[in-house]
Amino acid sequence: xxxxxxxxxxxxxxxxxxxxxxxxxxxxxxxxxxxxxxxxxxxxxxxxxxxxxxxxxxxxxxxxxxxxxxxxxxxxxxxxxxxxxxxxxxxxxxxxxxxxxxxxxxxxxxxxxxxxxxxxxxxxxxxxxxxxxxxxxxxxxxxxxxxxxxxxxxxxxxxxxxxxxxxxxxxxxxxxxxxxxxxxxxxxxxxxxxxxxxxxxxxxxxxxxxxxxxxxxxxxxxxxxxxxxxxxxxxxxxxxxxxxxxxxxxxxxxxxxxxxxxxxxxxxxxxxxxxxxxxxxxxxxxxxxxxxxxxxxxxxxxxxxxxxxxxxxxxxxxxxxxxxxxxxxxxxxxxxxxxxxxxxxxxxxxxxxxxxxxxxxxxxxxxxxxxxxxxxxxxxxxxxxxxxxxxxxxxxxxxxxxxxxxxxxxx
Numbered sequence: 265x266x267x268x269x270x271x272x273x274x275x276x277x278x279x280x281x282x283x284x285x286x287x288x289x290x291x292x293x294x295x296x297x298x299x300x301x302x303x304x305x306x307x308x309x310x311x312x313x314x315x316x317x318x319x320x321x322x323x324x325x326x327x328x329x330x331x332x333x334x335x336x337x338x339x340x341x342x343x344x345x346x347x348x349x350x351x352x353x354x355x356x357x358x359x360x361x362x363x364x365x366x367x368x369x370x371x372x373x374x375x376x377x378x379x380x381x382x383x384x385x386x387x388x389x390x391x392x393x394x395x396x397x398x399x400x401x402x403x404x405x406x407x408x409x410x411x412x413x414x415x416x417x418x419x420x421x422x423x424x425x426x427x428x429x430x431x432x433x434x435x436x437x438x439x440x441x442x443x444x445x446x447x448x449x450x451x452x453x454x455x456x457x458x459x460x461x462x463x464x465x466x467x468x469x470x471x472x473x474x475x476x477x478x479x480x481x482x483x484x485x486x487x488x489x490x491x492x493x494x495x496x497x498x499x500x501x502x503x504x505x506x507x508x509x510x511x512x513x514x515x516x517x518x519x520x521x522x523x524x525x526x527x528x529x530x531x532x533x534x535x536x537x538x539x540x541x542x543x544x545x546x547x548x549x550x551x552x553x554x555x556x557x558x559x560x561x562x563x564x565x566x567x568x569x570x571x572x573x574x575x576x577x578x579x580x581x582x583x584x585x586x587x588x589x590x591x592x593x594x595x596x597x598x599x600x601x602x603x604x605x606x607x608x609x610x611x612x613x614x615x616x617x618x619x620x621x622x623x624x625x626x627x628x629x630x631x632x633x634x635x636x637x638x639x640x641x642x643x644x645x646x647x648x649x650x651x652x653x654x655x656x657x658x659x660x661x662x663x664x665x666x667x668x669x670x671x672x673x674x675x
Contacts, residue, residue, distance in 0.1 A: 348388070489605065512535050515531060517580075530545050530649050547650075615659070
């Protein structure tokens with residue numbers, strides 16, 4: 265017996281014969297017998313064109329089994345619904361914060377679970393190994409009948425994240441090709457410009473909440489988002505990140521207060537991606553300083569405030585994970601019900617550009633990553649940051665300062 269035949273015979277003894285014919289239908293299948301951990305065997309059948317094709321299918325299947333092990337068998341019978349249940353249990357959970365940083369979970373876990381359940385209603389019964397471009401194209405076409413492209417994009421971002429986890433668990437051989445299903449270029453860009461009059465209305469309504477102690481931090485937060493160029497999750501713990509996103513260290517009182525008790529002109533915002541720690545400068549305008557001092561004094565006067573939320577240098581300035589309730593009150597009262605908190609920084613670059621500042625320096629100051637290479641030697645350093653601060657301070661003087669008058673103290 266030749267070496268090749270001996271090898272094939274050995275494989276047949278281990279895995280079983282390659283070809284099998286269904287007596288009823290007369291159809292030919294590749295039959296592969298795979299040993300399991302409990303000593304039993306698992307038989308897999310695949311439709312074959314002829315005996316040679318059956319051998320080829322058997323060889324490919326055995327190779328996959330030897331590479332992926334038990335996960336290969338687990339993945340063969342896994343539906344999208346089963347994957348969704350596992351993914352929600354492991355990853356779509358209530359966030360856990362330690363010292364203001366999110367260690368696990370998602371801030372938007374409830375809405376993400378609802379989204380996955382809705383997707384599963386349509387795709388749930390599909391086997392993972394059969395989900396291909398045709399399945400996704402059909403889903404996309406039907407969804408676009410009732411929702412906007414941006415919503416469909418979010419759906420496919422979640423589906424892709426789920427398949428990445430399945431690939432990591434070796435339940436699937438390859439991640440489906442999602443190219444063309446996430447079309448961000450088709451989304452309408454959200455352009456938001458807030459006039460000085462609109463800003464005054466927002467700040468005026470926020471002052472009312474500060475005066476009543478209902479939401480003392482919102483007024484300062486609005487100013488910080490308007491003037492510093494910081495993202496919301498660089499100011500308060502709204503870290504909701506996946507493998508491709510950064511985590512952030514929300515600012516603490518020690519980041520803005522000097523040793524002598526004065527407020528700094530600049531602070532540093534910190535982002536973390538794996539072991540990489542990145543910092544960038546952010547300006548603290550004069551009206552931000554006034555708001556910080558006012559908030560600090562309020563927290564020192566308050567007797568019924570918890571330790572982690574009190575006036576202490578190690579504490580987060582904005583310790584809450586959401587300001588949705590108080591923000592809804594303010595934006596509705598100000599006549600801007602569609603305005604989102606993150607919209608407050610959207611025109612930061614445009615505003616500085618209008619004041620004669622460098623577009624590219626402003627983009628760096630806002631933390632934008634995609635900047636034209638022709639400006640790669642332009643650096644948003646301390647000098648550039650102070651220049652931006654001066655321009656913003658001068659511009660702020662032209663707006664109504666009623667929002668910075670002392671709120672009445674509670675008696």
